Amino acid sequence: MPSRAEVAALLAKLNPLAPTGYFIGLHIRFAAPIMQFQTYPQEWSDHYSNKAYALRDPTIAWGFSTTGSVRWSALPVPDPFGIIEDAAKFGLKYGVAISAGPISSRTIAGFTRDDREYTDVEIEEILVIIRLLHDITEPPDSLTKAQIEALRCIADGDRHAAAAAKLGITESAFKARLISARERLMARTTAEALQRAKEYRLL
Numbered sequence: 001m002p003s004r005a006e007v008a009a010l011l012a013k014l015n016p017l018a019p020t021g022y023f024i025g026l027h028i029r030f031a032a033p034i035m036q037f038q039t040y041p042q043e044w045s046d047h048y049s050n051k052a053y054a055l056r057d058p059t060i061a062w063g064f065s066t067t068g069s070v071r072w073s074a075l076p077v078p079d080p081f082g083i084i085e086d087a088a089k090f091g092l093k094y095g096v097a098i099s100a101g102p103i104s105s106r107t108i109a110g111f112t113r114d115d116r117e118y119t120d121v122e123i124e125e126i127l128v129i130i131r132l133l134h135d136i137t138e139p140p141d142s143l144t145k146a147q148i149e150a151l152r153c154i155a156d157g158d159r160h161a162a163a164a165a166k167l168g169i170t171e172s173a174f175k176a177r178l179i180s181a182r183e184r185l186m187a188r189t190t191a192e193a194l195q196r197a198k199e200y201r202l203l
Contacts, residue, residue, distance in 0.1 A: 004186070010133050011037055017111060017126055020091045024109040024130065026137050027101065034196065035137055035186070040112070044090040056081045063099035063108035069123050071096050087112070096123050100134045107134040140184050143202050147184065150177035151194050151203060 014022060021040035025033035038045065054060065058077040062070060070076070072084050072095035079085075087095070092112040100107045109130050111118070118126075143151070153163035153174075164174040178190050185200075187193035197203045 006136065007133065007186075010129055010136075013129055014111070014126065015039070017122055018113065020093075020112045020114045022109060022111045024107070024133065026107045026134060027105045027139060028108060029105055029199075033107075034139060034199070040092070041090055044087065044092060047086075047090065051081075051086075053081070053083050057083055059084075059095070059097040059110050060108055062097055064103065064106060067099045067101070067106075069096055069098050069127050071117060071123075073117065094118065096126065098127055098130045100127075100131045105138075137186065139196070139200050140202070141200075143181060143184060143197065146177045147181040148197075148203060150174060151181055151190075151197055154178070154190055154194055155203070 011024075014024075018039065021038065021044070023038040023040060024036060026035040026037075027033060040048075048054070058075050058079040059072065062075055062077045065077070075084070075097070084095070087093075091114045093114045094117050095110055095112040096118045098107075098109040098111070107130060109126075111126055149167055150163065153166060158166060160171050160174055164171040167174065169177075178193070181197070182188070182190060182193045185193045185196045187196055194203075
């Protein structure tokens, strides 16, 4: 699995390509992405949430129906709620939608600017980075026996000392197993690692 630094470095390359913000939903499974990043203005994010636009967004509908890229101005999907027009009022005047990966684990992203349409070169650059992000954040298909044992102890409510005693290892060794599980699942906390392991059906 990649380090957080690798993911951060790729996101940093995207920042100048989206002067008015972006949204990236990586590996959307069971209607929710396993990881998401966004830099849209807070006002737009709040407005989008309050209007429940995610259920009606033509860029998301397009993203689930195909892969590749398309400028917002050329979206072949109807926008009966005027979401694209609404976004322009918040400075998101020109955008491009990106979609990558299989339908069972789709990555969908949107990038915006307020000055002009995206060029073909810019869109290709974004597409390459999104595909790379998609590939390096692919969820693991298994955990080691030690990682599973450690996460199960936490799931059972054991404290570190008790869990270590149960497994016949030192407390520092137990903590090391949790750290390796978090790294493999790209989780910030043990609770997040446990949640992801359950979501990926690894426990």
